[in-house]
Amino acid sequence: MRGIQLSFNKTQKLRLDKALEQLEYFSSKLNSNAIVTVSDTIPVNHEDGVLKGHGTMELEGEVVATLCGVVERVNKLVYVRPFRARYKPEIGDIIVGRVIEVAPKRWRLEINFSQDAVLMLSSMNLPDGIQRRRTAVDELNMRTIFEEYDVICAEVRGFQHDGCLHLQARSQKYGKLERGQLLTISPYLVKRQKQHFHHIDQYGIDLILGCNGFIWVGEHVEVKDDMIEDQTNKSEQQNNKLSGLASHQNQEHNYTPLELRQYICRAANAVRVLSTLGFMITVDKIMDAVEMSTSKNLNIHEMLGAEFYVLVAEREAERRSSSSKKR
Incomplete structure (x- = not known):
């Protein structure tokens, strides 16, 4: 409101x-039993060996909420999910982002998170659909795939050793949105x-x-379907590539x-x-x-x-x- x-x-x-x-x-x-405010006591059974998670603390032998939100229980873990929280990425999340930079071998995306995400060139399918190693030519042609301000759908791969949030788009359902x-x-x-x-x-x-x-x-x-794409031979792939370029050019002239x-x-x-x-x-x-x-x-x-x-x-x-x- x-x-x-x-x-x-x-x-x-x-x-x-x-x-x-x-x-x-x-x-x-x-949600009368699930909603808590700060300093509310969360009823738990201490004999089960409860694990205190985010938004909880132990005070005088009782589990107390430190946030306003909803009490969530996963096996023995008890935590409080706040009502209004920022996006916290999890592996497998489907996200939509906007390209803000084309860097060497990667695209940098703005995804409404505290830091930008990275989509590596090796973590996506090329437009021709062929599974192969990425070459220097592919790196030079990165702007023909995605460029600045393009909207992309991808999947969260996880945090890598460099501390960046990495994405992947290894399916036909992911990619550029127009x-x-x-x-x-x-x-x-x-x-x-x-x-x-x-x-x-x-x-x-x-x-x-x-x-x-x-x-x-x-x-x-x-x-x-990816299986259908893999079953085509090289000659058919070349023909489809040529016809796909022609149809793409014709599609650009068509309006919604x-x-x-x-x-x-x-x-x-x-x-x-x-x-x-x-x-x-x-x-x-x-x-x-x-x-x-x-x-x-x-x-x-x-x-x-x-x-x-x-x-x-x-x-x-x-x-x-x-x-x-x-x-």
Whole structure:
């Protein structure tokens, strides 16, 4: 709610306050035993050999919280996950970043972290799809692959001995992102899930929910299978390379259809509204907001108006109310 800088009338203000009060009630009711503030006692069984993790400390024989957040338990480990935290990379995270420098044998990316990430030339697939050693010619042609201000999707490989956060893009689903919008939200609003790549078939758009808080909404791109690429012989690869260059040149002259651009903008505005209200960003919530805007015949710019914020908050309060009744 800190980011809302809209002029609500009295009716809208009352409706929004009522919806937010309901959301706060359901949230506190659902996580009444998990939410703690500073100096709150965390109930544990000392006989099990509890391990005290981040946000906890032992005081007078009891485990006390040193942060405001939610108590998480993993086997014997007990720690507190803060409500608003900066992005903390983990191995396997799907992230979206922007190239800020082309260095020797590597690209440096801004990923909404305390330090920049590095994508090595040896840690990605080349455009021709051939698995081989990287040569000096490949290093000279790095700008033909990625250049400054390009948006890239990659996977966190881990921290290397040099202290840098290293990425990898060894799959066809990773790489350069084009024809879309890059949105920046708070990383804690994106929950780690099994699937961060989403294709909305009915609208023809792709959604990539980066764990680092970078969200990509763009035109759908077909991903080729790596096994099929490996089974082609050298002559077919050369023919495909020539035809691919021609099709790429033709594709540059083609523009994204107006209807598809409108769907991209609607999905992007839905993410902006949900993040401003402080809701977790999921595909279901994004598509629900898009469908609500179309069902009410709202223009794209009207989605960022005060009335739509109130409608989204009321819809979320109604959804949580119905789910709590089913329980």
